[in-house]
Amino acid sequence: RGLGNKSRKQVSPPGPWPLPIIGNLLQLGEHPYLTFMEMRKKYGDVFLLRLGMVPVVVVNGMETVKQVLLKDGEHFAGRPNMHTFSFLAEGKSLSFSVNYGESWKLHKKIASNALRTFSKAEAKSSTCSCLLEEHVTEEVSELVKVFVELTSKNGSFDPRNAITCAVANVVCALCFGKRYDHSDEEFLKVVKTNDDLLKASSVANPADFIPCFRYLPLKIINAPREFYQALNRFIALHVQDHLTTYDKDHMRDITDALINTCHNKYAATKTATLNDNEIISTVSDLFGAGFETVSTCLYWSFLYLIHYPEIQATIQEEIDRNIGLKPPTFEDRKSLPYTEAFINEVFRYASFLPFTIPHCTTADTILNGYFIPRKTCTFINMYQVNHDETIWDHPNLFRPERFLNENRELNKSVVEKVLIFGMGIRKCLGEDVARNEIFIFLTTVLQQLKLQKHPRAELDLTPTYGLTMKPRPYQLQAELRSSSSSSA
Ligand code: HEM
Numbered sequence: 001r002g003l004g005n006k007s008r009k010q011v012s013p014p015g016p017w018p019l020p021i022i023g024n025l026l027q028l029g030e031h032p033y034l035t036f037m038e039m040r041k042k043y044g045d046v047f048l049l050r051l052g053m054v055p056v057v058v059v060n061g062m063e064t065v066k067q068v069l070l071k072d073g074e075h076f077a078g079r080p081n082m083h084t085f086s087f088l089a090e091g092k093s094l095s096f097s098v099n100y101g102e103s104w105k106l107h108k109k110i111a112s113n114a115l116r117t118f119s120k121a122e123a124k125s126s127t128c129s130c131l132l133e134e135h136v137t138e139e140v141s142e143l144v145k146v147f148v149e150l151t152s153k154n155g156s157f158d159p160r161n162a163i164t165c166a167v168a169n170v171v172c173a174l175c176f177g178k179r180y181d182h183s184d185e186e187f188l189k190v191v192k193t194n195d196d197l198l199k200a201s202s203v204a205n206p207a208d209f210i211p212c213f214r215y216l217p218l219k220i221i222n223a224p225r226e227f228y229q230a231l232n233r234f235i236a237l238h239v240q241d242h243l244t245t246y247d248k249d250h251m252r253d254i255t256d257a258l259i260n261t262c263h264n265k266y267a268a269t270k271t272a273t274l275n276d277n278e279i280i281s282t283v284s285d286l287f288g289a290g291f292e293t294v295s296t297c298l299y300w301s302f303l304y305l306i307h308y309p310e311i312q313a314t315i316q317e318e319i320d321r322n323i324g325l326k327p328p329t330f331e332d333r334k335s336l337p338y339t340e341a342f343i344n345e346v347f348r349y350a351s352f353l354p355f356t357i358p359h360c361t362t363a364d365t366i367l368n369g370y371f372i373p374r375k376t377c378t379f380i381n382m383y384q385v386n387h388d389e390t391i392w393d394h395p396n397l398f399r400p401e402r403f404l405n406e407n408r409e410l411n412k413s414v415v416e417k418v419l420i421f422g423m424g425i426r427k428c429l430g431e432d433v434a435r436n437e438i439f440i441f442l443t444t445v446l447q448q449l450k451l452q453k454h455p456r457a458e459l460d461l462t463p464t465y466g467l468t469m470k471p472r473p474y475q476l477q478a479e480l481r482s483s484s485s486s487s488a
Helices: 032-043 062-071 102-119 131-154 160-176 185-202 211-215 219-245 254-269 276-307 309-322 330-335 337-350 382-386 431-448 481-487
Strands: 046-051 054-059 365-367 370-372 377-380 449-453 476-480
Touching (some): 054 062, 062 365, 062 377, 062 382, 102 131, 102 254, 102 276, 102 431, 131 449, 160 254, 160 276, 160 431, 254 276, 276 309, 276 431, 309 337, 309 431, 330 337, 330 431, 337 382, 337 431, 431 449, 431 481, 476 481
Parallel strands (some): 054 377
Antiparallel strands (some): 046 054, 365 370, 449 476
């Protein structure tokens, strides 16, 4: 790939001509990932833009993405110094910190270990295989009740709030071993704060791209910081409480697992470890990452289920045939290939995280023959890979069957082509947790409820662009399946 030939002229990637100061910002349009798919036709997999004053390399195409995230992963594993990220945990965030190096690697390892330790923690009741399954099962039965109540009260309802509260509760249970009533004020405040934080940071923040803007006292520029601090106070209180009540023989949640990993294992081997503030920021990273993504996925899933009632019916038949009326478990994923195919099709088709979190080069490097200097911000267009016509037959059709082989089994090699959790060094920590959680939410709801759209409503499947892309608000009706079959 032309690496190492220093005498050759260094060629920058091609790209559209930038305007002074604003660069190519005006060309991004409402859906930048689509704009980039168009630009790819002209410039190829790798091109260079200027967003404001900041040069950004955009990477498309499965092979080139693999080059960046896997083969040359170390050179692209940094995070850019963006204003929106800079206040997150005072730059110590696992997900956003610009400090990439040995101590970051240790930090990620500690967080992964804690998540793994926790995932194995034993359930309190004997019907569940682990604590995580128990929390999700408890939360989804509450969600089913809320759906039925909202339908009988209002005829139809927008499920977004109920989903957000349910998923936030799973995250609270995971992180702090505690769930909240959907009407609890402290809880609602945290849910709202997180929502506000995302809204504030999902607008392309001008200060990220035109650095002198960050000194202006504008609301859009400084709002994320205030929201983040409020969220962090909530998390810090819980972590402090855990530090005083921690018992190594009784693992309650991820916070305990983190304390365990830091205080025991690493202390014993005298390897560098996380201090209590870093534990707080790690919990806050997991809290933030595990909440918005999963609830957005469920919000899309319910929309597709009411838009394609025949797909909903196929999933329900599969559930009835294979697990009947017993509560679904993680283990059941193996026996519900169509349901698994549906979840993967939601990931691919919605691509609700169109880009990974931005990356940054840690050294000068060469990509597809182009020279990319150290500290270059890099966007990975996952949406493009998930809609690439050379990989997917009719990518713009929603078709779960594409993931099944001729025996109606899940085709793992096709599943692996969906890019939604990233790959390599910066890959998502929570993929297993997320896949298990989404499976239990969907199967339990569909085992018990028939979901329908409001008879007079037209559904719109186009997303609103943001850090995570959400559907436009919609209404659904939920009816108990036992009553629908007995009344039929
Ligand atoms: C990072 C996707 C759920 C924890 C990421 C990244 C993506 C992603 C695309 C960035 C990868 C990159 O920058 O290259 C998702 C999706 C989820 C999900 C689609 C749900 C459907 C979760 C959950 C947790 C989690 C449940 C934790 C319990 C993290 C963390 C990072 C991350 C800590 C930062 C990793 C790093 O910077 O090295 N996720 N995620 N995620 N995710 Fe997830």
